[in-house]
Amino acid sequence: QVQLKESGPGLVQPSQTLSLTCTVSGFSLTSNSVHWVRQPPGKGLEWMGGIWGDGSTDYNSALKSRLSISRDTSKSQVFLKMNSLQTDDTAIYFCTRGDWYFDFWGPGTMVTVSS
Amino acid sequence: DIQMTQSPPSLSASLGDKVTITCQASQNINKYIAWYQQKPGKAPGLLIHYTSTLVSGIPSRFSGSGSGRDYSFSISNVESEDIASYYCLQYDNSPYTFGAGTKLELK
Numbered sequence: 001q002v003q004l005k006e007s008g009p010g011l012v013q014p015s016q017t018l019s020l021t022c023t024v025s026g027f028s029l030t031s032n033s034v035h036w037v038r039q040p041p042g043k044g045l046e047w048m049g050g051i052w053g054d055g056s057t058d059y060n061s062a063l064k065s066r067l068s069i070s071r072d073t074s075k076s077q078v079f080l081k082m083n084s085l086q087t088d089d090t091a092i093y094f095c096t097r098g099d100w101y102f103d104f105w106g107p108g109t110m111v112t113v114s115s
Numbered sequence: 116d117i118q119m120t121q122s123p124p125s126l127s128a129s130l131g132d133k134v135t136i137t138c139q140a141s142q143n144i145n146k147y148i149a150w151y152q153q154k155p156g157k158a159p160g161l162l163i164h165y166t167s168t169l170v171s172g173i174p175s176r177f178s179g180s181g182s183g184r185d186y187s188f189s190i191s192n193v194e195s196e197d198i199a200s201y202y203c204l205q206y207d208n209s210p211y212t213f214g215a216g217t218k219l220e221l222k
Contacts, residue, residue, distance in 0.1 A: 045159065101147075102149070102204070103161050
């Protein structure tokens with residue numbers, strides 16, 4: 001069955017770089033896209049960006065200058081790197097599958113930006 | 116960017132009520148709207164896509180409709196397990212954008 005799971009550090013210092021990994025199973029990264037969505041505590045959902053089956057990427061313009069999404073198809077992993085983190089980047093980060101709407105989601109990983 | 120204006124922000128209902136949530140897009144989104152349910156501490160779960168297509172296994176008390184810029188999502192006969200937050204998502208154009216959410220509570 002389709003599964004996604006996020007992993008990464010729970011705490012990041014301000015101005016540092018966040019690195020997250022999404023490990024997927026039950027589908028191929030070359031046939032489906034994977035996206036990152038985040039949710040600050042008590043707030044709504046924000047699409048950050050995604051990587052398509054052909055390897056092309058798409059980013060939210062508000063984050064584009066700080067964000068990079070890549071993948072390793074041999075390991076069924078998608079990576080998120082975002083630099084210059086600030087306290088308002090504190091959020092739950094989800095990876096989700098979807099070439100159109102997002103149908104399967106990981107459980108999310110909480111990232112706190114704090115010194 | 117397409118803005119999705121979702122209302123109301125919160126909703127109070129009794130068991131058995133019918134409730135409706137609306138999302139208005141800032142431009143025509145060609146019916147490319149999905150609806151999600153999110154319970155505390157959980158990831159969003161897909162309920163409906165392409166305006167009105169119910170995901171397999173989702174009860175028929177959930178429904179969606181709309182066209183152009185205006186869309187709605189309804190729950191008929193609200194049950195206790197429906198208490199959650201609901202979000203719309205437009206996927207007609209990048210960047211994909213979500214509505215701000217509606218929190219459904221029991222009266």
